[in-house]
Amino acid sequence: MSLAMVATAAAAASMVAVSPAVSPPCPVALVHSRFAPAAEAASRTAVTYNTKLVPTSAMVVVVEFLGKPRYEHGHNHGHQHYRMQGEARSTPTGTPTSSPSPQAKQEGTSVMVWLHGAKANHTFGAHVHTKTCGTKPDDSGPHYQNTKDPKQPSVNPKYANPQNEVWLTLKTDSSGDAHAMTHVNWRFRDSQARSFVIHEHATATQKGKAGVAGARVACVKVPFKGDK
Numbered sequence: 097m098s099l100a101m102v103a104t105a106a107a108a109a110s111m112v113a114v115s116p117a118v119s120p121p122c123p124v125a126l127v128h129s130r131f132a133p134a135a136e137a138a139s140r141t142a143v144t145y146n147t148k149l150v151p152t153s154a155m156v157v158v159v160e161f162l163g164k165p166r167y168e169h170g171h172n173h174g175h176q177h178y179r180m181q182g183e184a185r186s187t188p189t190g191t192p193t194s195s196p197s198p199q200a201k202q203e204g205t206s207v208m209v210w211l212h213g214a215k216a217n218h219t220f221g222a223h224v225h226t227k228t229c230g231t232k233p234d235d236s237g238p239h240y241q242n243t244k245d246p247k248q249p250s251v252n253p254k255y256a257n258p259q260n261e262v263w264l265t266l267k268t269d270s271s272g273d274a275h276a277m278t279h280v281n282w283r284f285r286d287s288q289a290r291s292f293v294i295h296e297h298a299t300a301t302q303k304g305k306a307g308v309a310g311a312r313v314a315c316v317k318v319p320f321k322g323d324k
């Protein structure tokens with residue numbers, strides 16, 4: 097192989113590496129933290145309000161990425177394997193684009209969460225909230241909604257539902273570990289979704305109670321991003 101051919105092959109390989117078909121999407125927000133006592137909220141990324149359910153030894157990872165994963169069903173162990181399928185971050189010629197195409201925008205947003213070392217065999221409801229975490233559980237404000245319910249607090253299933261808000265269910269195993277992800281068909285408005293809140297039980301869906309999941313037991317500061 098001539099030197100020129102080697103160079104061409106290397107260039108081709110590097111172009112394959114940036115092709116959206118084979119590279120995972122870049123996370124637009126990624127937080128990895130241990131939970132601190134709520135009193136330290138000003139300086140810490142993740143805080144707990146209930147150390148029986150989420151001890152300070154527990155850890156959390158929250159990842160937001162644009163686009164959606166492609167599911168691949170695994171064999172018979174009840175969970176899904178997935179491969180991330182990103183949106184175009186560059187044109188086929190490798191030239192960076194200034195904004196995602198309308199097609200890419202339609203692919204929405206995915207949020208993945210790993211919880212490690214929380215109360216074992218417990219089901220937590222969790223959502224993206226509008227404000228950042230504080231020393232008090234309510235400091236994180238209401239749920240982030242793509243279409244805002246004019247009536248707040250929003251318990252109307254028309255607005256308080258997992259397509260208009262970001263909901264996850266974290267069901268821990270016997271070691272207190274859980275993993276969950278969700279996908280919505282829209283992008284966050286920048287700086288308007290600032291925390292990931294873990295609640296004491298699963299999220300209700302019925303009228304008058306939609307989106308309610310009990311006390312806020314822990315909070316993670318996440319700078320969720322939209323298109324900009």
Ligand SMILES: [Cu+2]
Nearest residue numbers: 222223239293
């Ligand atoms: Cu919530």
